[in-house]
Amino acid sequence: MSLPAILCLHGSGVNGQVFKFQTSALQRLLSKTFDFVFLDAPFVREAGDGVLPFFDGCEPFFRWKSKSDDNIFSHEEIEPEVRKLIEKTLKSRDDWVGILGFSQGGRLAAGLLVEQERREELGESDGEGFKFGIFLMTPSPPMSELVYEAGGVEKLQIPSVNVVGTQDKWYESSKKLHKEYFEEGAAKLVEFDMGHRVPSEPADVMGVAREILRLYLETTGVRGVLSKD
Template sequence: MAQQPGFANANTPTSLPSILCLHGAGTNSAIFNVQTIRLQRALSSKFNFIFLDAPFPGPPGPGVLPVFDSCEPFLRWTRSPGDSNLPEETKTLISTLCKETEFVGVLGFSQGAKLAAGLLLEQQVRGRKGFRFGVLLMAVSPPLVSGLSDEQRATKIAVPSVVVLGKEDPWRDEGRRLYDEFWEKGKANLLELEVGHRLPDLEAENKMVVDEILRLYRETGEGT
């Protein structure tokens, strides 16, 4: 069973800076906790990873079965798969959690990366303080936002980020589009790995993602 919204994978000490983790469509916070275990192990002395459940049920995502067949419910961030508007239910979940916890970064996978991009875009357009950096894993496009005009939606994101793509990912072109069209030049690093639509298994590739997260944290004001 998935954890309740706001579930924290607490590291020691609990005063560590927090990263909001957004799972892909057709999974949940418990599954994403397992999928990111290599990243968490490498960064456990630096960050507290907090996982949130999406509000809408849906079918299992790519690669979820049979490994996670007993981990229902499978959830997604939008009512329908192709929706690029942020539903009020999702917005409320995230805004409530962000009032309770201060996050230094947001990390999303697939549809969760689409949502992460939207959160960064909205905070920039609305002039809000919030996430200092973004980590977008196997992302899809466009950013998931609500209440923005067409002109605001076209704003280039300037929040320092890393966009991680899989060379064998069937949705690689969407991730590349997110990087090319929605980030201000020089504000996001592109990292391409020899994987499909999943997180890397190889230690060397996992270390590349870890190093990018540490770089972003350092360059955006570590300890401030």
């Protein structure tokens, strides 16, 4: 029997293979509970900060926006190529439970959840969808045109954890995402003493893993396990 799935969305300037490596310690801890599914964004770009030379040879690298990343706060929507990729992936299985994103991938993940909750609000949901979200070093705002509607959007109710780095250049923006777009009590803010990268210190990775298991238990009633392998 297959394990429930978590969709993993990489940051700008890397790819699914790199993100899989960056989160390998987290995956090992949760290998008996979840299947982590990685995608490549549809738009090619140069390597992101800190990617080379370690990941030299892992090209091409991608991003979730067709235009330059110079202004990540610009008015954005989920572009057709991205939407098509996500929809195709979600239709490939029916056991999705969570979505995990880093940086720009986290902004896309938040945007997808904004749209999911809007469909639920309008009675257009089929009852399926992600049950929880994990956001790693994710700046504000969510990547969705709904964010720019008059009056904005309702705060996200979905149980989530927002991991931010106190040395991250987007630290304040990441805290803004948590405060302005997530309902208090639904999302937990976790701060690590680190910059803009995927958590890799054993204690930090363990902390994230335990938060994911907590979310899984709260939303499904199923108690996951940590792998000791």
